[in-house]
Amino acid sequence: MTLPPPAIRLEGVGLDFGGAPLLRDMDLCIEAGRMTVLLGASGVGKTSLLRMIAGLARPGRGRIVASDGQPLVGRIGWMGQQDLLLPWADVVHNVMLGARLRGVRPEPERARHLLGCVGLADRTTARPAALSGGQRQRVALARVLYEDRPVILMDEPFSALDSITRARMQDLAGRMLAGRTVVLITHDPLEACRLADTMLLMAGLPATIHPLDVPPGPVPRMVDDPAVLAAQAGVLRRMLAQ
Numbered sequence: 001m002t003l004p005p006p007a008i009r010l011e012g013v014g015l016d017f018g019g020a021p022l023l024r025d026m027d028l029c030i031e032a033g034r035m036t037v038l039l040g041a042s043g044v045g046k047t048s049l050l051r052m053i054a055g056l057a058r059p060g061r062g063r064i065v066a067s068d069g070q071p072l073v074g075r076i077g078w079m080g081q082q083d084l085l086l087p088w089a090d091v092v093h094n095v096m097l098g099a100r101l102r103g104v105r106p107e108p109e110r111a112r113h114l115l116g117c118v119g120l121a122d123r124t125t126a127r128p129a130a131l132s133g134g135q136r137q138r139v140a141l142a143r144v145l146y147e148d149r150p151v152i153l154m155d156e157p158f159s160a161l162d163s164i165t166r167a168r169m170q171d172l173a174g175r176m177l178a179g180r181t182v183v184l185i186t187h188d189p190l191e192a193c194r195l196a197d198t199m200l201l202m203a204g205l206p207a208t209i210h211p212l213d214v215p216p217g218p219v220p221r222m223v224d225d226p227a228v229l230a231a232q233a234g235v236l237r238r239m240l241a242q
C-alpha cells in the first residue's frame with residue numbers, strides 16, 4: 001500500500017430504483033483502517049451502497065469521497081459470496097489474476113507466501129474444482145490480499161460456508177485485513193459481533209443507518225466470548241424489531 005487507508009465519506013447520497021428512493025440524503029463516514037460491518041434486512045440496499053462505494057454504480061445524488069482527497073478508483077479490493085475463480089487456472093495463477101489482467105509482471109513468490117498465510121501452501125498447483133468451498137474462499141482472500149488495496153469491500157463473503165469453515169474464515173479475515181478500511185456486509189449477527197470495529201444497521205425505505213453497540217476487545221473476537229454472545233443476541237433483537 002502506498003497511501004495509508006483512507007476514511008470514506010458519503011455526502012448526501014441518494015439512489016432511486018423504479019422511481020422509488022432506496023437511499024435519500026445519506027451521510028456516513030466509514031472509518032479509516034477499521035472494519036465496518038453493515039447489517040440489514042434483505043432488499044434494504046446494502047449491496048447497492050457497496051457497489052456505489054466501489055464505483056460499480058453511480059449515486060443518483062450526492063457523492064462518495066476518500067478522506068485524503070485522492071480518487072478511490074484503483075484503491076479498492078472486492079470479495080463477494082462467489083469466489084469467481086477461473087476454473088482452468090491453478091490456485092497460484094488465480095491469485096495473480098489481477099496482475100495478468102493489468103499486464104503487470106506476476107510475483108509468484110508473493111502469491112505463494114499469501115497462500116501459505118491462508119493455509120494453502122500445499123495446494124498452489126491445484127485447480128479450483130479440486131478444492132472445497134472454504135478452500136476456494138481462502139484463495140479468493142489471498143487474491144484480494146495480493147492486490148494489496150487499502151480499501152476492501154466484502155459482500156457476504158462467507159455466507160455459503162458451513163459454520164465451522166465460516167468461523168475459521170472470520171478468524172483469518174479479521175487477522176489478515178487488520179489496518180485496512182474494510183466494509184463487510186453480513187446477515188450473520190455472530191459474524192458481525194466477532195469482526196466489527198463499527199457495526200451499522202441499515203433499515204427502512206428510504207434506508208437510514210443506525211449504529212449498534214460493539215463488544216469490547218480486538219478483532220477477531222472469540223466465538224464463545226460472553227460479550228460477543230450477548231451482543232449477538234442484542235443485534236438479533238434489533239433486527240427482529242425492524
Ligand SMILES: Nc1ncnc2c1ncn2[C@@H]1O[C@H](COP(=O)(O)OP(=O)(O)OP(=O)(O)O)[C@@H](O)[C@H]1O
Binds near residue numbers: 040047
Ligand atoms: N440495478 C437495479 N435495478 C433495479 N432495482 C434494483 C437494482 N439493484 C437493486 N435493485 C433493488 O434495490 C433494492 C435493494 O437491493 P440490494 O441488493 O442493494 O439489497 P440488499 O440489502 O443488499 O439485499 P440482500 O441482503 O438480499 O442482498 C432491491 O429491492 C432490489 O431489487
